[in-house]
Amino acid sequence: MKIITNPYRGQPEAYIGLSDIPWPSDNAARPAALLARCPAYQETPLLDAPAVAVAAGVARVTIKDERPRMGLGSFKALGAAYVIARDAQEGRVAGKTYVTASAGNHGLSVAAGAQAFGAQAVIYLAHTVPEDFAQRLTAIGATVVRAGDTYEESMTAALSAAASNGWDLLSDSSWQGYTDSPRVLMEGYLVLMQEAVAQIDTPPTHIFLQAGVGGLAVACANYARKAWSDAPFITVVEPEFAPALYASITAGSPQVTTGPVSDMGRLDCKEPSLIALKGLSRDADAFMTITEAEGFAGSALCADHGLSTSTSGGAGVAGLLAGADALGLTAESHVLCILSEGT
Numbered sequence: 001m002k003i004i005t006n007p008y009r010g011q012p013e014a015y016i017g018l019s020d021i022p023w024p025s026d027n028a029a030r031p032a033a034l035l036a037r038c039p040a041y042q043e044t045p046l047l048d049a050p051a052v053a054v055a056a057g058v059a060r061v062t063i064k065d066e067r068p069r070m071g072l073g074s075f076k077a078l079g080a081a082y083v084i085a086r087d088a089q090e091g092r093v094a095g096k097t098y099v100t101a102s103a104g105n106h107g108l109s110v111a112a113g114a115q116a117f118g119a120q121a122v123i124y125l126a127h128t129v130p131e132d133f134a135q136r137l138t139a140i141g142a143t144v145v146r147a148g149d150t151y152e153e154s155m156t157a158a159l160s161a162a163a164s165n166g167w168d169l170l171s172d173s174s175w176q177g178y179t180d181s182p183r184v185l186m187e188g189y190l191v192l193m194q195e196a197v198a199q200i201d202t203p204p205t206h207i208f209l210q211a212g213v214g215g216l217a218v219a220c221a222n223y224a225r226k227a228w229s230d231a232p233f234i235t236v237v238e239p240e241f242a243p244a245l246y247a248s249i250t251a252g253s254p255q256v257t258t259g260p261v262s263d264m265g266r267l268d269c270k271e272p273s274l275i276a277l278k279g280l281s282r283d284a285d286a287f288m289t290i291t292e293a294e295g296f297a298g299s300a301l302c303a304d305h306g307l308s309t310s311t312s313g314g315a316g317v318a319g320l321l322a323g324a325d326a327l328g329l330t331a332e333s334h335v336l337c338i339l340s341e342g343t
Contacts, residue, residue: 001322002240003288006249012282016253022179024218024279026226028190031082034089035191040070044192046199051305052317056324058333062204063307063317064196067342072112074313074341075192075216076105080170081113082188083181088117097122099167101155103129103212104266104312105341106172111142122167124158126150128261150261152270173213173273182215183275189219196336197227204336206329207234209284210315212269214245214276216340221283232336233285235327237319239264240289244272245280249287264295266312266341286327290315294322302339313341 008015035041045065053061070077080100087093097120100110107123114121121142125134127149134144147157155171162169174182207224209217217236224232238246239262247255254277262268280287290298295311298318302309311318316337320329329335 001288001290001294001326002246003286003323003326004246004250005286006281006284008249008281009285012278015278015281018254018274018278018281020176021174021274021278022183024222024275025183025187026190026222027187028194028223031078031188031191032194034082034085038085042070043195044069046196047307049305049307052301052320053335055301056320056329056335057331058324058329058335059331060334061320062200062334062336063339064192064336065307065339066192067309067313067339072105072108074105075189075338076109076172077112078188078191079172079185079215080106080109081116083170083184084110084113084117084119086184093117093119096120097165097167098170099158099162100124100170101151101158103151103268104133107137107142108140110170111137111140115141122161124154124161126154151268172215173269173271174275176274179275182273186215186219186275189216190223192338193220193223197223200336202334203228204232204334206327206333207232207336208237208316208319209234209338210237210267210312210319210340211245211276212242212267213271213273214280215273216338218276218279218283220338222279225283233327234283235286235288235319235323236280236284237315238287238289239267239295239315240291242268242270243289244270245277246287246289248272248277249281263292264312264315266310267315288319288323290318290322294318297321307339308343309339310341310343313339
């Protein structure tokens with residue numbers, strides 16, 4: 001486990017290289033209004049996890065459980081499907097094909113949104129993505145194409161296909177020249193934290209947010225600051241094999257990282273979303289990386305207490321367990337974590 005304090009907290013204008021990147025949206029009312037019309041929408045539960053609190057040596061751990069989210073099994077249901085719903089609301093879906101690369105649940109959200117609104121979905125998967133995931137995608141009408149051995153290689157193929165075929169790229173990351181759709185997508189994730197703020201009885205003192213490209217983390221941190229201002233200490237958690245945000249904050253400019261493949265597969269992203277990086281440079285207090293063993297410890301503890309999840313889904317809990325002492329948590333601390341997906 002490694003931890004750095006964010007030197008840009010409160011002075012994000014000092015961060016280099018993001019001046020032309022938009023800030024993330026904090027308009028949770030817009031996706032909430034659209035979701036209220038969706039028959040599959042139901043808020044996910046907020047759970048107390050006393051056994052996790054005991055293991056971490058804190059007073060209380062509250063967990064936002066995204067496993068039942070809209071039948072897709074993760075928070076990603078709030079993202080790409082929301083972009084497509086917005087397009088449909090504005091009359092811009094007819095005849096469209098949405099294309100993306102996915103290492104997990106983002107592809108399901110694209111496929112479900114396309115199916116719901118009469119569009120087509122083409123999902124590029126690296127050869128390392130399990131076949132059962134490909135079968136889940138095809139079962140809801142998506143066309144699956146295998147390309148490359150890493151997420152980054154499958155994304156390159158998706159970009160090429162979008163350009164060649166006139167398809168709409170719908171990535172959950174953002175980069176120079178590509179910010180509009182991912183900004184809307186991350187706006188959808190705000191609903192998760194809007195629900196949590198309404199559900200929780202006492203604001204947390206600390207929040208641990210797992211990150212791949214950073215979309216979930218930035219949406220949750222953004223809305224937490226809107227609701228609770230500076231009160232919660234927010235820590236972003238990444239695998240040590242994919243420290244894209246950690247490295248970018250350390251360097252003071254966006255970084256592309258390298259490393260082995262992490263078992264925390266949905267977090268195994270070597271390059272940050274620039275919108276997420278910009279927002280987190282403002283809103284996060286600390287960034288940490290966890291080892292593979294620490295990731296397994298977090299998901300194992302969750303499973304032992306009826307909260308079965310993957311190492312990606314439990315990475316926030318893993319960060320709490322690994323970093324509680326180093327971050328100065330005490331027997332009075334109240335921690336909020338996100339269980340971002342099922343097994």
